[in-house]
Structure formats: structure tokens, C-alpha cells
Amino acid sequence: MRLRLPGGRVGATALDALGRFAERYGDGHVHVTSRSNLQVRGLPGASDLPADVLAELEATGLLPSRTHDLARNVMASPRxxxxxxxxxxxxxxxxxxxxxxxxxxxxxxxxxxxxxxxxxxxxxxxxxxxxxxxxxxxxxxxxxxxxxxxxxxxxxxxxxxxxxxxxxxxxxxxxxxxxxxxxxxLPSPLVPARSPDPRVPSPAPPLPYGAVPGGRHVPVPSDGLDRSAVERLCAAAPELVVTPWRGVLIPEENR
Structure with missing residues (x-):
């Protein structure tokens, strides 16, 4: 189950609830994606979640709209x-x-x-x-x-x-x-082509791990965040930012 986080932003309370959900119903880990979203794997059901499991997932607050969840793919600069x-x-x-x-x-x-x-x-x-x-x-x-x-x-x-x-x-x-x-x-352009404005910046490299302006960027293991890792992150700040580089930014303003 992929849970979309516009801009990668997630409250610690919601992440903690998802960690408990993953431990109870999934593989025990919260996984991150290159689109700054979260995943829980190993859930019951061949294609659809049982109604009671879906209700518990919605109770985390991370599934605000069943009808529009697929459309909430919005990435934003993490910092x-x-x-x-x-x-x-x-x-x-x-x-x-x-x-x-x-x-x-x-x-x-x-x-x-x-x-x-x-x-x-x-x-x-x-x-x-x-x-x-x-x-x-x-x-x-x-x-x-x-x-x-x-x-x-x-x-x-x-x-x-x-x-x-x-x-x-x-x-x-x-x-x-x-x-x-x-x-x-699309077979035809959606809008007339424009040239990039001279003020458009050059592409920047991925955000490094460690202390960065605005907070601390920590990597997520390839097998996801286990229960103890989720608890440490949730204790660090009331709001966190999942980044496109498979990491989590702990904002400095919240620490």
C-alpha cells in the first residue's frame, strides 16, 4: 500500500501510527519511495485490503481521500x-x-x-x-x-x-x-512552448545525508524503517519530511 505525502511532509503522530500498523499487518517496516511517499508491504488481501484493515489505515490520517489518493502525487523541495x-x-x-x-x-x-x-x-x-x-x-x-x-x-x-x-x-x-x-x-502539446526564464536555476545535486541548512537528513535503510527507527524519528520532531533521495529530513525549526 502506497501512501502519498504531498511534499513528503508527515506528522510524527501519523508516522508512529503507521509504524504500529505495519507491525501489526505488514512486514513490520515503513518503506520510502523516490517520490517522497511511504509504503507498507506484506498486507493481507490479494488485491483489496479487508475492510477492518483499511479502516485502521485510514485512522492514521494518511489516507484522507479514497477517491483522490492516486492523484495526490506532489513532490516539493524538501527544505x-x-x-x-x-x-x-x-x-x-x-x-x-x-x-x-x-x-x-x-x-x-x-x-x-x-x-x-x-x-x-x-x-x-x-x-x-x-x-x-x-x-x-x-x-x-x-x-x-x-x-x-x-x-x-x-x-x-x-x-x-x-x-x-x-x-x-x-x-x-x-x-x-x-x-x-x-x-x-499527448499527441499535441498541452500549451504553446516557452523558453526557460533566465532566472531558472541550474539543477542542484541530491541533498547529502547529515547536517544540512534547515535540518538533518538521515538515510532510510533499503529494507525500510523498523519500529525502533520510526520511534526515534518521531521523537526527534513533530513533523518530518520524506525526501526523494530515500531519506528523512528532520527540520531544524522543530528540534
């Missing part, structure tokens, strides 16, 4: 708002997730469809996306549309622009087994 960057994209992240969950149409987005929000540090500029935003300064950002670029828009309304484009993708993708999974697979 946005925690370390120096052109923009703090946490408000955009929250607004985009709320807009996705509040739009019945967007529940139809494919499970592989991905939004990527880069706060202008370039840490996610190399990540492939369907739709995204790269901050240029604290008030403006340029849209990413598939493998290309879109308009420069106000950061304050970027979530609205992304929702409009997501709806346009659903109209253009068609139906049936040949329907496009990604923007780059």
Missing part, C-alpha cells in the same frame, strides 16, 4: 521554507493538495501523474514531471509542462494554474487502454 531559497512553496503545496482533493474531475488523474514544485534551489529541477513550478523569486515562478516550459505566473496563484492544466490533460488524454499516462505522451 522549502526551512532553508534559504527564492520562495517558500509550502502555501502552494497545501493549496494544490486541497484543490486536487476538492475537484471530483481530478480524481481521474493517472496514478503515475506527477506534480513537482521546486522552490528555486534547483534541487528538483532534474526530476521528470507532468506538471510543475520552478520559483524564480518570492513572487513569480515558471510552469513546467511535460518536458517543456509554460508561462511565468504569480506564485500565489500557481496552484490554480496547475489545476487548469491538469484538467486540460484529462480532456486531451482520451480514454481506454491507449489513453496517455503522462503529458509528454
Amino acid at each position: 522549502t521554507g526551512l532553508a534559504s531559497a527564492p520562495a517558500d512553496l509550502r502555501p502552494v503545496l497545501r493549496a494544490l493538495d486541497a484543490a486536487i482533493c476538492g475537484d471530483p474531475v481530478l480524481g481521474g488523474l493517472p496514478g503515475r501523474f506527477l506534480f513537482v514544485l521546486d522552490d528555486g534551489t534547483g534541487d528538483l529541477l532534474g526530476a521528470t514531471c507532468d506538471l510543475g513550478l520552478v520559483a524564480l523569486d518570492d513572487a513569480h515562478g515558471q510552469l513546467r509542462v511535460g518536458d517543456g516550459w509554460g508561462d511565468v505566473v504569480p506564485v500565489s496563484s500557481a496552484h490554480e494554474e496547475l489545476v487548469v492544466l491538469a484538467r486540460a490533460f484529462l480532456r486531451a488524454r482520451g480514454g481506454g487502454p491507449s489513453a496517455a499516462w503522462h503529458v509528454r505522451e
